[in-house]
Amino acid sequence: MTGRQVDVLVVGAGPAGLAAASLLATTGARVEVLEREQRPGGVPRHCAHGGFGTWPATLTGPAYAALLADGAARAGAEVRTGVTALDWAGPRTLTTIGPRGTETLAARAVVLATGARERPRAARLVPGTRPAGVCTTGELQQAVHLYGQHIGTRAVIVGAEDVSHAAADTVRAAGAEVVALVTELPRAPVAPVRTLTARLWHRTPVLTGTTVTELLGHGRLSGVRVRHRDGRTATLACDTVVFTGDFVPDHELARRGALTLDPGTRGPAVDGALRTSRPGVFAVGSVLHAVESAATAAREGAHAATAVRAWLTRDADPADGNWPAGVPLVAEPPLLRITPNRVTPADRLPYLLRTAFPLTRPVLDVTQDGRPLHRERFPLTRAVPHRALTLTARWTHRVDPGGGPVHVTVSRPV
């Protein structure tokens, strides 16, 4: 086992990690990015659809992944693929494994950019047999776009959000038929035009209010049993079922390091500078909020770079002081989560919120210990579950760093 020291260790070479690495390397820091996959880029590597990067010059996922990876390398960051960060060996020290063996890497700052994944069938407790032909969008896209594997002939897609439609497109690209998109929700959580396009252009049924109750088949999947909320049941014959969406942060390293997790996101809790509970450890991208767009992740990577730089150039303080704890920031129902989820008076990063159900012209109130800090109106907005609602950070200077948690609540429009 060998030991080395770098300035910044970034775990995960997706959009967030690569964006942070690029900016930090530009300023002359010794930056190393650990990527356990064989190629850098994260999830965009296998998203064949467009829409990545900056409008109007948008790119496909793989092109965007390559652009980010090239950018980081050109800036001077060392992107090491095929290397897994296994565990912590100290507050900012990680053990890794790769083809060259085990290594202990100590860093002055660590940036966790470990991303998110979809919850598979078992985690969703869908009963039935365990046949072949059951996968997630992540596996499906890699099988089709990275490996050119055969995926069956008839696929049912569980979910009806954007990623579900991306999965349906992948199924069609592989030459197979999409039997239906199925969602428990009463309305598809997506822009109506998307559902309409599926129904009219692709002639794919989008079944709302419908639950997958059982997987059937021995050896290979033969069908899925579904139940509509009105009690009707049916069996959809298929040899493939794709469980889409329902993303969760890949928080293994954060948990192994005993970082404080946010109960709303299940990712590491961070303040507006994307600082976790441990001095010198930052977190960016989908591990914070499973999931927002690649652009959001990259923006957070860039934002964190500033805070990492400040931490690297701080007056040497052996006691790790100067690491503001912040106070918890809690989104109250029907809001599901907020990121960042801790707040210090100096924070400037806007907050991303998700709501459980649509809110027309919402008004958000921010309070601490009963004291109003801020009221924000969204007079032209209908907040929907499948898109983030952004709350400004113009109010953070009013936060009492010694006070209680800050609450964000939805008020009736006035």
Place this chain on the structure above:
Amino acid sequence: MTVTASGTLPVEPYDVAVVGAGVVGCAVARGLAHHPGLRVALVEAQDDVGQGTSKANTAILHTGFDAVPGSLEARLVREGARELAAYAAESGIPVERVGALLVAWDEEQLAALPRLAEKAARNECHDTRLLGPADLYAREPHLGPGALGALHVPGESIICPWTTTLAYAVQAVRGGVDLHLNAPVTHAGHADGVHRLDTPRGPLHARRLVNAAGLHADTLDRALGHHDFTVTPRRGQLVVHDRFARALVRHILLPVPTALGKGVLVAPTVYGNVLLGPTAEDLDDKRATGSTAEGLSRLRAQGRRILPALLEEEVTAVYAGLRAATEHDDYRIAAHPDQGYVTAGGIRSTGLTASLAIAGHAIGLLAGTGLDLGPRRPLAPVRMPNLGEAFPRPHQQPERVAADPEYGILVCHCERVSRGEIRDALAGPVPPRSLDGLRRRTRARAGRCQGFYCGAAVRALFEEAQR
């Protein structure tokens, strides 16, 4: 070494045919491989060894403390446990002697504990100990509130069932046994001192027959004119929880059997997960290996009482196995010397533990039918790849990674399976013929992401090896 999965079966009669390559059939075949004078066939309906009950159980190496004293099962479990523990140590099969706690949740269960301790003593399990609530919660701080006490059975262990069955099969095949997969026996008959087994791959002839057909042992038994037992498949649904749950539990937490039936257990696995289950549902359908919504919700309700924090962790897998229960309280192991036939039926939930002793017993009965076993030789020891968390995996051994960098390239990230381990499994003497078979040999795709990250990459490696 002969493993076949397609084509016509050999014409020349075997000395012994073992039907069923589950843990019992593989153990019998391995036992027979000690006798180089015998030509032995191991005939399996599915495309891999251990594909039935042997792959879907609670993965516990029992002491036999709660067996019916004096029964055949009690003796074979006791002997088998000792033999398997020694064999596992020698072969690299992961075993952890975590011990069991029979937790009493009400006065009736508490009152039953001393009787269970006496029963354990009659089963030669003398080191059990009654624990009060303070001791119990000191040992299991995450246990749900309201437990009154427990019986501690230190010898109960957890084991890897997949590696065990595979180790037997590998030794059998290396020792000269012919393993024929994809050969379900559709009809069996005995004439002129020779058994004829019809399969879709043609007939197979053998002078002696061992029935280790598990769930289908009664069908084969009837084909040979016996009506000793009927197998009623008893379904056990099990829920595997994420490895983050492993820190919540130290022992196997067993229910106290009462008049109201058996409850469910919570047990760590050697892979570092935590099991919750099983249900016990008597069914007619021998293919009903599906989980059900009712089964899962009942398990989770019981799990919430036993270990509330367990329910906070993600579920990694759900599976259901069928135990070969019969109308009898004991194994149905019998010899029919006139037919040169031995049945090993009714091996319920203790088959894994007792497998080596069942094999010894069955081979003894086979010799009693007049079979000359010939000289006995020791088998070359087998060293299995370690799938257990308590022992070093290849990527954790710097010298192995230095010698072969493939052990440093992790493909399955959740379970930390290297490309080297997948390569080895694909090149093994009894190679996998499906991704599930590869999973049972390596743990690849068995983790919390269930293939989100690695599924396509693992499949690519598998398909490359099939070419």
